[in-house]
Amino acid sequence: MTVRTRFAPSPTGFLHVGGARTALFSWLYARKHGGKFVLRIEDTDLERSTMESVNAILEGMTWLGLEYDEGPFYQTKRFDRYDEVIQDLLERGLAYRCNCSHERLDKLRDEAMKRKEKPRYDGHCRGIEVNPNEPHVIRFRNPETGVVAVDDLIRGRVTFNNEELDDLIIRRTDGSPTYNLTVVVDDLDMKITHVIRGDDHLNNTPRQINILQALDASPPIYGHVPMILGDDGARLSKRHGAVSVMQYREAGFLPEALLNYLVRLGWSHGDQEVFSVDEMIELFDIDAVNKAASSFNTDKLLWLNQHYIKQDDAKRIAHLLSPHMGNLGIDPSQGPDLVAVAEAHQERARSLVEMAEMSAFCYQDYEAFEEKAAKKHLRPAAREPLERMRETLDSLGEWTEETLHAAVEQVSADLDVKMGKVAQPLRVAVVGRAASPGIDVTLYLVGKEASLRRIDKALDYIRQREANVG
RNA sequence: GCUCCCUUCGUCUAGUGGUUAGGACGCUGGCCUCUCACGCCGGUAACAGGGGUUCGAGUCCCCUAGGGAGUACCA
Numbered sequence: 223m224t225v226r227t228r229f230a231p232s233p234t235g236f237l238h239v240g241g242a243r244t245a246l247f248s249w250l251y252a253r254k255h256g257g258k259f260v261l262r263i264e265d266t267d268l269e270r271s272t273m274e275s276v277n278a279i280l281e282g283m284t285w286l287g288l289e290y291d292e293g294p295f296y297q298t299k300r301f302d303r304y305d306e307v308i309q310d311l312l313e314r315g316l317a318y319r320c321n322c323s324h325e326r327l328d329k330l331r332d333e334a335m336k337r338k339e340k341p342r343y344d345g346h347c348r349g350i351e352v353n354p355n356e357p358h359v360i361r362f363r364n365p366e367t368g369v370v371a372v373d374d375l376i377r378g379r380v381t382f383n384n385e386e387l388d389d390l391i392i393r394r395t396d397g398s399p400t401y402n403l404t405v406v407v408d409d410l411d412m413k414i415t416h417v418i419r420g421d422d423h424l425n426n427t428p429r430q431i432n433i434l435q436a437l438d439a440s441p442p443i444y445g446h447v448p449m450i451l452g453d454d455g456a457r458l459s460k461r462h463g464a465v466s467v468m469q470y471r472e473a474g475f476l477p478e479a480l481l482n483y484l485v486r487l488g489w490s491h492g493d494q495e496v497f498s499v500d501e502m503i504e505l506f507d508i509d510a511v512n513k514a515a516s517s518f519n520t521d522k523l524l525w526l527n528q529h530y531i532k533q534d535d536a537k538r539i540a541h542l543l544s545p546h547m548g549n550l551g552i553d554p555s556q557g558p559d560l561v562a563v564a565e566a567h568q569e570r571a572r573s574l575v576e577m578a579e580m581s582a583f584c585y586q587d588y589e590a591f592e593e594k595a596a597k598k599h600l601r602p603a604a605r606e607p608l609e610r611m612r613e614t615l616d617s618l619g620e621w622t623e624e625t626l627h628a629a630v631e632q633v634s635a636d637l638d639v640k641m642g643k644v645a646q647p648l649r650v651a652v653v654g655r656a657a658s659p660g661i662d663v664t665l666y667l668v669g670k671e672a673s674l675r676r677i678d679k680a681l682d683y684i685r686q687r688e689a690n691v692g
Numbered sequence: 693g694c695u696c697c698c699u700u701c702g703u704c705u706a707g708u709g710g711u712u713a714g715g716a717c718g719c720u721g722g723c724c725u726c727u728c729a730c731g732c733c734g735g736u737a738a739c740a741g742g743g744g745u746u747c748g749a750g751u752c753c754c755c756u757a758g759g760g761a762g763u764a765c766c767a
Contacts, residue, residue: 232767267766324765331763340694341763359765377697386695386763394765401767425696425762448698449760483704486716490705493715512698512705515760519703522717532730570729580728599727630726645726657728664727 225257227416232264233275236466237282240450243484248418249288250506261293282467304399316436319352320361342388360393370428375445375508382428406433421446451517474574479527488512528572536565546578557585558667566659584667588654595656604647605684612677621670627662651680
């Protein structure tokens, strides 16, 4: 038996992290077992499904690298097949027509609640012949007794009493099939062996198993993965700040960082924190997935992101960084080589957005000195070092990291001060703030012309300060 | 309300009857150092509560509390 898993989102919004992790687990399971991963779009809710959502989901999966082997299959294209199954169920007496009004149903529910019971359909139409030409729904005839056991890969054995279940609607008045019917038919037709999905579906499972049994089919193996909660521990949902995985790309995250973060949320392999995709496939074990929901922690994601930025090839980072520079209104082709700029900042940035911001000085003059930095480093005592540096740099033959490093060392030695006394004022002069890569690289990237111009600006600032005091 | 699920540091987790309850993020002290960052060394902090079972319980059972899901002609 070859393993076949699936991801079956409903296209009513973007792909958020919860869905992405479910997809990841399902994908990993298929990859690990040399199986197939199927993508199915559950768009039977015609009101809420949109093509934009389909595209957003596809885009998210592509970005993360969760490629599917089959699909996407659209349920709206399979209505004939569902009708066929419903018809069969009807003929075999396993489903029946029902024309109970909404009013009656509402009343039933209210009364049950009043009696402190679980609201369920009372089977009113079970024995009644409803005219097929009148508006009606079709309900599945659920067994009235016995138990349904789900041997879940993650939860273990979970049992439900059939008495708790009721005759669910499998076809609406408008003739469209409902979720619990379509999943069952699709998983069956698509020969899905392992259903790995969010645990919000755990309660649906016994109903689906009952339908499967009515169809003389044996159920797949289920694995219900826990939910993901937000940073604040509150539910991460569309309504409460759930964000699209694509927003993580915009925020400057690498897909491998998000994937790594997601795989460690609810799953672990000893003390290992960093997993390449290949390692995930090799080591992933659905039995080791946690039962409890976990909270999303952006700080840890940032840490992983920094790890991957640091480790990655500077060329690739530069390539990914480029659009973020663009967002800042910078054209990286007008200035130093972006690869060199990226390399200089790889160990400093937690995200590509941060990297873009901290390396903007390589391409454009800062607007103003950071106040604290200027106050501390651009004081009268810094005037002489800066003047000397300006002189030295102006007459520097070759503008390389080596010559620049030597220049700063030379000035420090001449003045008989520690390197910091020269490098820090110089850094603030050239960058506008007190933090940047090594002073030699910084100067190299900024270039001679801009460096001298900015040093002059800093000297002006110092002179003005001296004048104010004097 | 009812049914089902869940519960180890702030967060992600290790742990499968005997551990000084381990790791990671964060926070924090230090080292390195031209700054920031990286790196390295150290610190902080947890078994939800109560009953059992057992020589022994974070680990097994029960109860309580708290959280979550479902309870739709949504998926």
